[in-house]
Amino acid sequence: xxxxxxxxxxxxxxxxxxxxxxxxxxxxxxxxxxxxxxxxxxxxxxxxxxxxxxxxxxxxxxxx
Numbered sequence: 103x104x105x106x107x108x109x110x111x112x113x114x115x116x117x118x119x120x121x122x123x124x125x126x127x128x129x130x131x132x133x134x135x136x137x138x139x140x141x142x143x144x145x146x147x148x149x150x151x152x153x154x155x156x157x158x159x160x161x162x163x164x165x166x
Contacts, residue, residue: 104137
C-alpha cells in the first residue's frame, strides 16, 4: 500500500512539472516519508493508549 501511494505521489509530481529522470528518487523519498509518518502515528496512538504521551514526546526529543 505504501509503495503504491508513493508511486502515485511520484507520478503526480512528474505530471506537475518535476523531472521525469528523478521519478525513482521521488518515489523512494515518498516511501521513506510515509514509513516514518506511519511509525510516528503508531507511536503517538500507543502513547495515548497508555497515557504516556508526555514521556513519549520527551523520549522522541532526546533521540534526535
